[in-house]
Amino acid sequence: MRIATFNVNGITSRLPALLRWLEETRPDVACLQELKAPQDKFPEAAINAAGYEAIWHGQKSWNGVAILARGSKPQEVGRGLAGDAEDEQSRYLEAAVDGVLVACLYLPNGNPAPGPKFDYKLQWFERLIARGAELLDSGAPVVLAGDFNVMPTELDVYKPERWTSDALFRPETRDAFHRLLAQGWCDALRTMHPGEKIYTFWDYFRNAYQRDAGLRIDHLLLSPALAGSLRAAGVDRDVRGRDKPSDHAPTWIELDLKNF
DNA sequence: ATGGCGATTATTAATCGA
Numbered sequence: 001m002r003i004a005t006f007n008v009n010g011i012t013s014r015l016p017a018l019l020r021w022l023e024e025t026r027p028d029v030a031c032l033q034e035l036k037a038p039q040d041k042f043p044e045a046a047i048n049a050a051g052y053e054a055i056w057h058g059q060k061s062w063n064g065v066a067i068l069a070r071g072s073k074p075q076e077v078g079r080g081l082a083g084d085a086e087d088e089q090s091r092y093l094e095a096a097v098d099g100v101l102v103a104c105l106y107l108p109n110g111n112p113a114p115g116p117k118f119d120y121k122l123q124w125f126e127r128l129i130a131r132g133a134e135l136l137d138s139g140a141p142v143v144l145a146g147d148f149n150v151m152p153t154e155l156d157v158y159k160p161e162r163w164t165s166d167a168l169f170r171p172e173t174r175d176a177f178h179r180l181l182a183q184g185w186c187d188a189l190r191t192m193h194p195g196e197k198i199y200t201f202w203d204y205f206r207n208a209y210q211r212d213a214g215l216r217i218d219h220l221l222l223s224p225a226l227a228g229s230l231r232a233a234g235v236d237r238d239v240r241g242r243d244k245p246s247d248h249a250p251t252w253i254e255l256d257l258k259n260f
Numbered sequence: 261a262t263g264g265c266g267a268t269t270a271t272t273a274a275t276c277g278a
Contacts, residue, residue: 009277010267034277036267061268062276109278149278168278203278204265215278247266247278 001098001255003029004236005145005218007106007201007248010036011064014246015043021239021250022050028070029097030250031104031145032056035064035090042066059090065104065146069097077101083127091124100226100257101135105146110167118167121149125176129183135223136184142223144185147248149217150177152187155197156216168217185221188253192233200235201248209240218251229255 004027008014011032022030030052035042039058047054053073056066057080067074074095081092091106105128110121135142151169154160163169181187189198199214208214222230232254240249 013267034267109276111276111278163278166278201278206264217278244266 001029001100001257002027002252003031003100003102003143003145003220003255004250004252005031005033005104005147005220006250007033007147007218007246009034009246009248011043011066012037012041013244015046017239017242017244017246019046019050021236022052022068025236025250025252026070027252029074029100029102030068031102032066032068033064033104033106033147035059035066036062037064055093055095057090057093063090063106065090065093065106067093067095067097067102067104069095072097074102081124081127081131083130084123087124092128098257099141100255101140101142103131103135103142103144103146105144105148107147107149109149110173113165113167113170118170121167122172122176125173125180129176129180132180132183132185139225140223141225143226143253144219144221146219147217148177148219150174150219151215151217152177152190152219155195156199158199158213158215168215181221184224186224186227186230188220188222188230188233189216189235189251191227191230198235200251202240204247218248220251220253222253226255229257231256
């Protein structure tokens with residue numbers, strides 16, 4: 001089973017690039033973030049025509065997440081994280097696909113930091129950590145996939161010293177990510193490629209992609225029930241180098257569930 | 261250290277992302 005995560009930065013303007021990538025790589029599950037489209041503007045017909053069924057949680061202008069499955073409808077488990085009744089941002093969606101619980105998440109950016117946006121990021125992180133504990137307690141096979149807006153270590157930033165005060169790399173942010181991992185999650189990309197420079201995002205400025213000035217902020221975390229099934233992981237870097245690209249590249253894992 | 265690009269929304273400029 002191939003599971004991918006892709007921050008599309010606007011599904012309306014990214015639809016041709018998304019469809020091309022789906023056709024080329026045929027993931028079994030695709031988690032999308034930053035739809036930047038209201039609920040009724042999701043291009044469901046085009047997704048269906050590509051062989052996928054989808055559930056999504058849209059929002060006008062910002063955020064928005066979706067889970068696509070090839071040839072079957074993702075069975076929704078829930079949307080949104082508990083712990084803040086006031087939170088209206090569409091950033092979290094859970095679904096069951098072929099016996100695997102897939103959580104698609106778009107963690108807040110948090111800049112500028114410090115400030116209210118950074119506070120929101122850290123609070124959102126704590127709510128995710130609480131949900132992570134529940135999911136692990138269930139013993140279910142779970143993948144947490146999405147744009148975490150965190151570079152976990154210095155290896156995950158092209159120039160770490162430039163990013164130490166940024167919301168994506170501040171000590172509080174990294175600490176939260178590491179507390180999440182310490183619950184028992186497996187960082188799939190890093191596990192398959194220890195010590196390697198791996199980026200999933202290159203900003204639009206200053207030829208960042210051409211200079212390989214990137215960040216690793218899109219992650220797939222596996223529960224212990226799934227970690228032993230991990231066979232491969234990677235980033236579809238070339239997608240970032242095409243016309244009209246997202247600033248993120250699709251990131252994926254391959255699980256062997258034959259003996260599951 | 262700054263500003264650069266791209267998408268969206270409401271009316272050609274502001275906001276947001278990372």
